[in-house]
Amino acid sequence: MANTLPKTPMLDELETGEWPSFVKEIKMAAKENPMSSDLLALLERSYKEKIGHWKHGGIVGVMGYGGGVIGRYNDLPEEYPNISHFHTMRINQPSGWFYTTDALRKICDIWEKRGSGLTNMHGSTGDIILLGTSTDQLEPTFSDLAKIDFDIGGSGSDVRTPSCCCGMARCEWACYDTMQCCYDFTMAYQDELHRPAFPYKFKFKFSGCPNDCVASIARSDMSIIGTWRDEIQMDKDAIAEYAANGMDIKSDVVDNCPAKCMEWDGKELLIDNQYCRRCMHCINVMPKALRPGKDRGATILLGAKAPIVEGALLSSVLIPFIKMEPPYKEIMDMVERIWDLWCEEGKARERVGEFIQRVGLGNFLEAIEVEPVAEMVAFPRENPYVFYEEYFEEGDDDEEEGGDDE
Amino acid sequence: MANTLPKTPMLDELETGEWPSFVKEIKMAAKENPMSSDLLALLERSYKEKIGHWKHGGIVGVMGYGGGVIGRYNDLPEEYPNISHFHTMRINQPSGWFYTTDALRKICDIWEKRGSGLTNMHGSTGDIILLGTSTDQLEPTFSDLAKIDFDIGGSGSDVRTPSCCCGMARCEWACYDTMQCCYDFTMAYQDELHRPAFPYKFKFKFSGCPNDCVASIARSDMSIIGTWRDEIQMDKDAIAEYAANGMDIKSDVVDNCPAKCMEWDGKELLIDNQYCRRCMHCINVMPKALRPGKDRGATILLGAKAPIVEGALLSSVLIPFIKMEPPYKEIMDMVERIWDLWCEEGKARERVGEFIQRVGLGNFLEAIEVEPVAEMVAFPRENPYVFYEEYFEEGDDDEEEGGDDE
Amino acid sequence: MAEERRTDYGPPHFEQFLPPVIKENYGKWKYHEVLKPGVMVHVSETGDKLYTVRAASGRLTSIQKIRMYCDLADKYCGGHLRFTSRHNVEFLMDSDKNIEPLIADLKDMGHPIGGIGNSISAIVHTQGWIHCHSAATDASGVVKCVMDDLIEYFKEMKLPGKLRVALACCLNMCGAVHCSDIAILGIHRRPPRIDHANLYKMCEIPSVSASCPTAAIRPATVDGKQSVEVIEERCMFCANCFTVCPSMPMADPLNDGVSIWIGGKVSNARHEPMFSKLAIPFLPNNPPRWPEVTTAIRNLVELWAANARKYERMGEWIERIGWPKFFRMSGIEFQKEHIDDFKHAGLTYKRSTHLTF
Amino acid sequence: MAEERRTDYGPPHFEQFLPPVIKENYGKWKYHEVLKPGVMVHVSETGDKLYTVRAASGRLTSIQKIRMYCDLADKYCGGHLRFTSRHNVEFLMDSDKNIEPLIADLKDMGHPIGGIGNSISAIVHTQGWIHCHSAATDASGVVKCVMDDLIEYFKEMKLPGKLRVALACCLNMCGAVHCSDIAILGIHRRPPRIDHANLYKMCEIPSVSASCPTAAIRPATVDGKQSVEVIEERCMFCANCFTVCPSMPMADPLNDGVSIWIGGKVSNARHEPMFSKLAIPFLPNNPPRWPEVTTAIRNLVELWAANARKYERMGEWIERIGWPKFFRMSGIEFQKEHIDDFKHAGLTYKRSTHLTF
Numbered sequence A, B: 001m002a003n004t005l006p007k008t009p010m011l012d013e014l015e016t017g018e019w020p021s022f023v024k025e026i027k028m029a030a031k032e033n034p035m036s037s038d039l040l041a042l043l044e045r046s047y048k049e050k051i052g053h054w055k056h057g058g059i060v061g062v063m064g065y066g067g068g069v070i071g072r073y074n075d076l077p078e079e080y081p082n083i084s085h086f087h088t089m090r091i092n093q094p095s096g097w098f099y100t101t102d103a104l105r106k107i108c109d110i111w112e113k114r115g116s117g118l119t120n121m122h123g124s125t126g127d128i129i130l131l132g133t134s135t136d137q138l139e140p141t142f143s144d145l146a147k148i149d150f151d152i153g154g155s156g157s158d159v160r161t162p163s164c165c166c167g168m169a170r171c172e173w174a175c176y177d178t179m180q181c182c183y184d185f186t187m188a189y190q191d192e193l194h195r196p197a198f199p200y201k202f203k204f205k206f207s208g209c210p211n212d213c214v215a216s217i218a219r220s221d222m223s224i225i226g227t228w229r230d231e232i233q234m235d236k237d238a239i240a241e242y243a244a245n246g247m248d249i250k251s252d253v254v255d256n257c258p259a260k261c262m263e264w265d266g267k268e269l270l271i272d273n274q275y276c277r278r279c280m281h282c283i284n285v286m287p288k289a290l291r292p293g294k295d296r297g298a299t300i301l302l303g304a305k306a307p308i309v310e311g312a313l314l315s316s317v318l319i320p321f322i323k324m325e326p327p328y329k330e331i332m333d334m335v336e337r338i339w340d341l342w343c344e345e346g347k348a349r350e351r352v353g354e355f356i357q358r359v360g361l362g363n364f365l366e367a368i369e370v371e372p373v374a375e376m377v378a379f380p381r382e383n384p385y386v387f388y389e390e391y392f393e394e395g396d397d398d399e400e401e402g403g404d405d406e
Numbered sequence C, D: 001m002a003e004e005r006r007t008d009y010g011p012p013h014f015e016q017f018l019p020p021v022i023k024e025n026y027g028k029w030k031y032h033e034v035l036k037p038g039v040m041v042h043v044s045e046t047g048d049k050l051y052t053v054r055a056a057s058g059r060l061t062s063i064q065k066i067r068m069y070c071d072l073a074d075k076y077c078g079g080h081l082r083f084t085s086r087h088n089v090e091f092l093m094d095s096d097k098n099i100e101p102l103i104a105d106l107k108d109m110g111h112p113i114g115g116i117g118n119s120i121s122a123i124v125h126t127q128g129w130i131h132c133h134s135a136a137t138d139a140s141g142v143v144k145c146v147m148d149d150l151i152e153y154f155k156e157m158k159l160p161g162k163l164r165v166a167l168a169c170c171l172n173m174c175g176a177v178h179c180s181d182i183a184i185l186g187i188h189r190r191p192p193r194i195d196h197a198n199l200y201k202m203c204e205i206p207s208v209s210a211s212c213p214t215a216a217i218r219p220a221t222v223d224g225k226q227s228v229e230v231i232e233e234r235c236m237f238c239a240n241c242f243t244v245c246p247s248m249p250m251a252d253p254l255n256d257g258v259s260i261w262i263g264g265k266v267s268n269a270r271h272e273p274m275f276s277k278l279a280i281p282f283l284p285n286n287p288p289r290w291p292e293v294t295t296a297i298r299n300l301v302e303l304w305a306a307n308a309r310k311y312e313r314m315g316e317w318i319e320r321i322g323w324p325k326f327f328r329m330s331g332i333e334f335q336k337e338h339i340d341d342f343k344h345a346g347l348t349y350k351r352s353t354h355l356t357f
């Protein structure tokens, strides 16, 4: 069914230029698909009017799942009837976004039949985004997908689709197996992922080292970032080679070390590992010569989010270092204690990072039974407003021990 | 009238050790003076009981002045009758705390007759503190002081006694005449200093350069800190001399430059002055070779204070650079606009720094008619919650100019 | 239900999708080298090599295009490919012999090669007018224009460090622009218009009032119906009320537009992660080419490229030279809007005399 | 009043107090050199020289002592002397011939020479039990004990940089301890006891309630009298209520004591000014010698002196190595109390993986 495309003089201008054109993509789909054709026309209208034409979505979804579908209706259904509903489905991507062509073709076939023929590869959280279909197609799409073993991702106040960097699959710096770990967490929390029951969304992201190639520290409520405890591995010959090939080790490497813990005398590179902050810079610059240490694991951080409502947050350190071995029981137990507390005491639309700020990190730690350690703070308090929970009364037994503060 | 001193076994232990002993001072005074003798006894009691014995002071003072005297009463007046009242007088020190022995001796003579014979040289704000006398002696002390031209300092919600570093009197780095300026401001604001009429206290401190030897950025509502705009003056021979004498210019100087704007190749020191932050470090380390530039003036900052109530503040930049020439009209006009606004809209016990935080720096600047400049912030906003005061309505004339934001 | 329905089976296990060279060298990679723009090789402890070719993607991808990718992957890569965390597409090979033909085919298809090393990678972005009710600007369109303009920096490696650009079409920031070297953020500048006729049916009034971070919303009765009113001076256009209540639309062609934020970063390399900061408070929506936006961003990129030291990300450079210097060098006018006035505003005031002139 | 009374004449003009060598070289100083601990020379463009000898002072000074200073200044310095912003006393001379005899006399008087250069200078401090109603510890006594213990660092210049110690006997922080390398801060740890019988006479109940930063105080009627009550869990012992209302005393021998704060600085040299941060939440008041306090401070000084690089102030050193490392090195236990929980607490959480192990 080859359509004639609507006239889109403004959008057509976006077919020129070297960057891949999304207009061409919509047109490719629109030739075969009336939904995409209407989308093209509606978008042209938005370009003219400088305003979107989508309304708040109602609650739509597939049976037994509370999330994973973003309901969407346009505000001019008579004029654009093929996209009067135009719901997006979020499909849980495989760890690391690796595919066989076989799997991708099957997804395409389903979406050709059931939806707009347009996708996002991928959504900002990491899902395969099937971009727009009508309400009646949701259930059949899901059942088609089930046949090829693809399940629905998160939306609403649930665990969101976890994602991870390619880690051990392609990167020499992965300090733990991000892809397996991401998979294990995703499987462990299927119920939480599919049935929203939290105060708000909760995202996991897994990066293999502090370079953080999935931006977990900025974009996930729980950020699991690989690191190491022992000494950076060093290959002296490779260092000499870099130097011989013209690298200015002093200015490129040593001067950029935030810990100021390196020295280069023109021959030997010294790293005072006890002060190394595991920032990765020296390793990034000299991948042949330097590698993370051998005693590897991860730092677990909590609480990143975008600004709404109380301001954006980066995640903050919860466990400075933990060995990352399946079944990750210690971490999962902690995750569950955190969820229990947050579900009990969190307010609606309060992300866990905001929750911690409201109740105070110290109190939060007590409630989830984690000991405070100095790694959790950038620096200790500056204000002298310390809450002590108990005080001595005259006649107390231990009255002499004025130094004990509980 | 040589007293026998009270028994003070605990305090006596503080007569040993190399640091000058305040107990010896009190004893020296106490031999001649019953107030100091009672003070010694009362202090011994505090040492035993681990608690002070002073009550909230009532309003005491000298006629026509609203501040400058701190009223104090002890809570055991029968036992320590000579210090049942024991009020402190704050006397405005001369700029830079320079004295002739003649002037000091005269003060001593007055305080021998009128008070405890104890002082603080000086109080933490900078005053000469005459430590303790009875209510009936306040007026006579003041009139004695008037005869030797010493006036009373600030206390309560007024301008507090301004202070300054020794500046041009003894320091090669003074970028303006701190001592004269401190004097001029003190004289200009005699009324505000002596008659509390503000929401809370207001302190001025004057430092001649960014070393800030009177801690003005931490301890004064208005901090006036000398700086320069042009290039650091350099004496190449003197640099060579430092190097020859064994100074490691790279590690001592260059590596500590926060602007990273210096280079040393073993022979020549290069400063990229356009990036120099005027931190003083290189000048501090090589005073014979480097000096502040010639185009000198000051940075004016606002708002420092101790933690009570909303947390401690350092002052923040209000005027990045201004030439410092008497009669300082531009600055004083601005000070008065600030006071007007703060008196009108400040809450009781709200320092000007807290006031600015409450109303917002942008609004504050508008109200005092100062243009915002980038030097006032460490960095621009991170959150997207921008208030725009006007918006376009359909049919507005300039509707096409969507880009204009007012 | 009578029949047991299959749910909660999760995503397919990744292992079935890995090419053999990865399966065999999983966790054994030793080092990598960037061979040329968009092409790198990872070398394993076993001596095996993995070649990666990274091609630009517009992210919004038709099934037709996915099939074309598949054709190429079948032809050159044994049927394997992947996407990156910034939505580029990567082709993986165990030898270097197919690199050039693959690249040629990709270029023919209109997909430039690059984004590796000290370059600009794809712009992380969001839905915009394509699919979201919240958008204050389009997403894909702005991205297309900016990347068309910056394409040389994608295809070459001539920048001081990585440059990460992101776009979000509203303050919800699905593009997570809060930590980007350059962020393009759609903003509203007009308070919500209230649909008093329907609000009481659509929304819970207490939650609407509570949703406002600045307490600008209070209950009110309008034309006999329960509704809310907005104290307009208190509104900073966050649209949180609209998220909670459809009867408070924010979008407005006259007042919507784009703001530019700079100096954020995510990686822990050298400097700790940083938030992006406001550079340009407002630029108009000017479709289809958004020329004000592309020009502004090009200026920023070029200023940074010309002045930063090697490895200095945008934010690291500005931190070294100081924001006042940045404003002077860029010619961007510093305005009241740049001064923070939210919760922690006081901590952004300059509390030292470290100034340049 | 009949007779016109002289007021508002201000302090004497400083010029009359300046020694001739200063008057002549005012604003003409060219450079200075530290000749030995406590002694420096300033050299003028004119070639004139000004020698300064700095002697320790306990600040609390009797008129007898002032007269002794005057005797020395008359004998050696043409009748001129000054005090410093940290309350030391300085003797000023236009030649070096009197330096040694002056120093000998000062030492005899019990006033060590030092505090210049990379040393510890006098402790800025406050009133304590000598004169203030608010004190949670004594001031002069603690200072005496700490300086007795650290005297070698005052008399010599063997530290990496300057070390500024300050003491305040309560949270009002008259010693401005908030920006010191080491700060000693008297703290209460028991909520105010309320004198219900007198409160209504002494205090305005609304201002008392309003004074509490944590809203721990609310009006209440007790024994038929208007008074207030304190929600004890909300009290963090700031004593702001007591400042406003004498009927809410805070001082309590069992619970008062001292906390130690470190890493602050004031100067703009190298690093921007910084606040001090909590190192040791509580040490007991143990007069007359406060051994816990002197030991704790000596340990801090020695740890810094042994590990900091040249010119690194306490806070600069810790910033380089990180606070976790500092806690491990110092053996100080990290506790809940170290974690900020006031207004900007969230900004103190560690939001990166820059960690040492």
Ligand code: SRM
Pocket: A070, A072, A088, A090, A120, A122, A123, A124, A125, A126, A127, A128, A129, A153, A161, A203, A218, A219, A220, A304, A305, A306, A307, A308, A309, A351, C125, C126, C127, C131, C132, C133, C134, C172, C173, C174, C175, C176, C243
């Ligand atoms: C599809 C996607 C953007 C995209 O084009 O890729 C998206 C789209 C929407 N996001 Fe998002 N968010 C998407 C990733 C994000 C991210 C990025 C991330 O996950 O790394 C963020 C920032 C990180 C974070 O979680 O804080 C993000 C922060 C938000 C927020 C603000 C949340 C906050 O706590 O501040 C909202 C508002 C809300 O939840 O009510 C929101 C809400 C929405 C809604 C559901 C609009 C709404 O108000 O109901 C959008 C639906 C658009 C549509 O019509 O399709 N979206 N959203 C992303 C999900 C795709 C996927 O599953 O892969």
Ligand code: SRM
Pocket: B070, B072, B088, B090, B120, B122, B123, B124, B125, B126, B127, B128, B129, B153, B161, B201, B203, B218, B219, B220, B304, B305, B306, B307, B308, B309, B351, D125, D126, D127, D131, D132, D133, D134, D172, D173, D174, D175, D176, D243
């Ligand atoms: C005498 C002195 C301490 C000393 O031993 O040197 C002092 C003593 C008192 N100060 Fe202070 N302050 C003194 C300098 C300071 C400083 C330091 C400075 O000025 O550089 C500060 C911190 C900087 C600042 O202003 O923020 C300071 C911050 C306070 C505060 C907290 C103010 C705030 O905004 O946080 C209070 C509480 C108040 O004002 O109610 C206070 C209150 C007091 C009172 C009046 C007690 C009270 O609550 O009424 C003390 C009287 C003690 C007495 O009985 O003699 N004092 N006070 C200092 C004044 C001497 C002089 O005039 O030279």
Ligand code: SRM
Pocket: A096, A164, A165, A166, A167, A170, A171, A172, A173, A211, A212, A213, A214, A215, A284, A285, C032, C083, C084, C085, C086, C087, C088, C115, C116, C117, C118, C121, C122, C124, C161, C162, C164, C179, C180, C181, C264, C265, C266, C267, C268, C269, C313
């Ligand atoms: C493929 C990908 C991971 C994935 O699983 O998809 C990836 C892969 C690599 N990253 Fe990354 N990074 C990827 C997203 C990221 C992100 C996330 C993002 O951009 O949203 C970051 C954080 C960005 C930030 O800080 O804002 C990131 C920060 C780094 C860094 C630190 C750069 C810096 O100096 O700040 C390195 C180290 C380097 O490049 O020297 C790095 C290094 C690498 C290496 C060299 C690792 C390796 O040995 O394989 C890989 C090729 C680098 C390259 O592209 O130049 N990767 N990398 C992502 C490619 C996205 C893309 O299409 O461009």
Ligand code: SRM
Pocket: B096, B164, B165, B166, B167, B170, B171, B172, B173, B211, B212, B213, B214, B215, B284, B285, D032, D083, D084, D085, D086, D087, D088, D115, D116, D117, D118, D121, D122, D124, D161, D162, D164, D179, D180, D181, D264, D265, D266, D267, D268, D269, D313
């Ligand atoms: C006399 C005095 C000013 C006055 O008018 O009273 C003064 C005088 C000098 N200061 Fe200072 N400073 C004085 C208090 C301060 C203060 C304020 C304070 O301590 O409360 C500071 C800020 C302290 C802080 O940052 O916490 C201060 C930070 C400096 C610095 C920066 C040090 C640093 O590296 O951070 C220098 C530069 C240097 O020493 O290299 C300096 C340098 C100097 C020089 C060398 C200036 C000169 O050329 O004359 C003077 C002798 C230095 C010395 O003592 O080693 N002065 N100086 C003060 C002596 C106090 C005392 O008795 O010890």
Ligand code: SF4
Pocket: A165, A166, A167, A171, A172, A173, A174, A175, A207, A208, A209, A210, A211, A212, A213, A214
């Ligand atoms: S986060 Fe680290 S391990 Fe993962 S891909 Fe990036 S560089 Fe490699």
Ligand code: SF4
Pocket: A256, A257, A258, A259, A260, A261, A262, A271, A275, A276, A277, A278, A279, A280, A281, A282, A283, C270
């Ligand atoms: S990883 Fe970073 S902190 Fe550690 S030595 Fe290398 S550059 Fe320095």
Ligand code: SF4
Pocket: B165, B166, B167, B171, B172, B173, B174, B175, B207, B208, B209, B210, B211, B212, B213, B214
């Ligand atoms: S502040 Fe500067 S000018 Fe004043 S005494 Fe200190 S170093 Fe000299």
Ligand code: SF4
Pocket: B256, B257, B258, B259, B260, B261, B262, B271, B275, B276, B277, B278, B279, B280, B281, B282, B283, D270
């Ligand atoms: S004054 Fe400070 S910033 Fe300027 S060049 Fe010297 S060390 Fe660098």
Ligand code: SF4
Pocket: C126, C127, C128, C132, C133, C134, C135, C136, C168, C169, C170, C171, C172, C173, C174, C175
């Ligand atoms: S950023 Fe805003 S407008 Fe864009 S997709 Fe997310 S919620 Fe929608």
Ligand code: SF4
Pocket: C191, C192, C211, C212, C213, C214, C215, C216, C217, C230, C234, C235, C236, C237, C238, C239, C240, C241, C242
């Ligand atoms: S847009 Fe934001 S600030 Fe404005 S009324 Fe709605 S919630 Fe409040």
Ligand code: SF4
Pocket: D126, D127, D128, D132, D133, D134, D135, D136, D168, D169, D170, D171, D172, D173, D174, D175
């Ligand atoms: S710090 Fe507190 S106790 Fe000490 S003098 Fe100041 S107000 Fe009094």
Ligand code: SF4
Pocket: D191, D192, D211, D212, D213, D214, D215, D216, D217, D230, D234, D235, D236, D237, D238, D239, D240, D241, D242
């Ligand atoms: S001491 Fe401070 S926190 Fe406690 S009740 Fe009084 S004002 Fe409130």
